[in-house]
Amino acid sequence: MGERQRPTIITVAARAGVGRTTVSRVINGSELVSEKARAAVLAAIAELNYVPNSVARGLVTSRTNSVALVIPESESKLGSEPYFSAVIRGVSTALAETRTQLQLVLIRDQAERDQLTQSVAERRVDGVLLVSVHEHDPLPGLLEDMGLPTVLAGRRSPDESLSHVHSDNTGGAATAVNHLLARGRRTVATISGPLDMEVGRSRLQGWREALEKAGHQGTDRLVASADFTEEGGGAAMRSLLEQVPELDAVFVASDVMAAGALAELRRQGRSVPDDVAVVGFDDSIIARHTNPPLSTVRQPVEEIGAMIGRILLEEISDPERPRRRVTLPTELVVRESS
Amino acid sequence: MGERQRPTIITVAARAGVGRTTVSRVINGSELVSEKARAAVLAAIAELNYVPNSVARGLVTSRTNSVALVIPESESKLGSEPYFSAVIRGVSTALAETRTQLQLVLIRDQAERDQLTQSVAERRVDGVLLVSVHEHDPLPGLLEDMGLPTVLAGRRSPDESLSHVHSDNTGGAATAVNHLLARGRRTVATISGPLDMEVGRSRLQGWREALEKAGHQGTDRLVASADFTEEGGGAAMRSLLEQVPELDAVFVASDVMAAGALAELRRQGRSVPDDVAVVGFDDSIIARHTNPPLSTVRQPVEEIGAMIGRILLEEISDPERPRRRVTLPTELVVRESS
């Protein structure tokens, strides 16, 4: 179609009969411009259909108005997907307010990891959001050293130095356990997440503390760990049933693993919730579709996304701002599995 | 920490004892540079830890090396999420090869829609990927008019003018119907998707053609339409059971709607698959978790994503290249619901 030459700020200036700088001032909302000049510029912009070139602007301001959201693919296997979708939605909401672009970066292997740091070094983004970090992941430290604003969903450890937002994993787990105990369950085992992730450890800790507070001892043999996958959950369930055949409840640290556990229980002829009660974590989409529907601990994932987005924007606009640590509440959702 | 002044191409040139241009040539892999000079430049780059500034480069080349993936939020409701995740994964794979960045754009309302066109006008992306377009969506035409390379996952109509990739919806639906007929079902109803989307229409068409080819007539009363949501699927099922109480099979145009339909069937005391056989479409994650597990038509979503990514890159590097239309095969996955 049309596509002649795109108008530049100079074209606009000429058309409006003012200088380059005045046009720039109008665009950027400066006060120091007369009503008359402003009107002329605005008219010229409209007539010429002028749109500022953000690349040129970025060159001089050294701001790109875009941030990266980094998702490790190892985690984005089928099961965790609803989690990431919700985070993305939240982040997107937060960014929309300031017209900041969202770069999505999936990391599957070392090459893609290098590419990310490369891309960061190229100054293609103003800040980075990191999701589901592992304890010894070098990435957060790297970004911190580069001085690039960085916010985490989750954290590497309880004394995380970067700004981060996470849900009350310990509290949520404890709530689940207390719920099971209140239902009269005597032996509440757990399938924990990976222990090299803080989510894994803290949910396990919540489970343990709640049991101990209720007077239960020797809980160690009631634990099996898995990797947040459905198969992992099934395998962990199997091993628990071997070790602790008398168990009558399981707190599973994710819904996806719980789905695997439910299948294994069915396979072994244990009915849920009559023989064994099960509570998951996340309230992801599959929780409503398992057989029976899964009781679970809901975490406000979309809100986490919105929050990390907002915090990152703050840190970009003021890098000196002190780091923030936010814990969001969880909520027990009781369905038919408990 | 360190963070002194970032080295520029000039710093590198000085260090290597060559001119600006030679450094640029080395970076861009030009042949026209002596071994000696190349080595010196490479050494200087390594010593100084130089990384080219992509914004500056973008200003002169007027390429940003990033593309936008646009997802209408109305579709990204819970149910369709696995679909989008898979598309994203595929796109990301295709883009990784050329170090092209992926901008994710969620569109929820008119404001965000405007923002997208704005952002496109600002030349922040080299091309656009559009997912799940509606028949009368103005966006594709707008992008086409702007002369911006655009590729669709799905299409607006069978004679789509833009490059696009879609799966064989008609064929997949027909396969599902034939499967049901082969199982001895007599009355195969359908819950279709929205009829203002080509996916909706073509799956319906596949269902109809297969029935007619098998000698069934007067199929119109066997159709109920819904909006790809679980609730919609339930409501459509209810209406079908009222209209056609004798039905013994349903082809549902998406797994999510099928989940709703299954729940409704159970509520009305019809057993699946004994009384009514059900086949869905997508093979999304929930298909394995419904009760009973859902037979479904799998479409290669990740491959669709990879394909639209690759085609877009081609169109960016050569805008004159003729538009492409790709149809990928589907595959019937038989589980327990049929």
Added chain:
DNA sequence: CCGTCAAATGGGAACGTTCCCACCGAACAA
């Protein structure tokens, strides 16, 4: 030994902004 040619090289200009600073003129006090 010289002209020719291709390979290798580097400086100027351009990409489209914003920022810095100098300037202009009107208002106002002395």
Added chain:
DNA sequence: TTGTTCGGTGGGAACGTTCCCATTTGACGG
């Protein structure tokens, strides 16, 4: 009148590249 101030303005420079073109260099045939 003269000086001071300040809102309003615009030109030069800079941001860090790539592209165009002119120049240098070295090899080679006559």
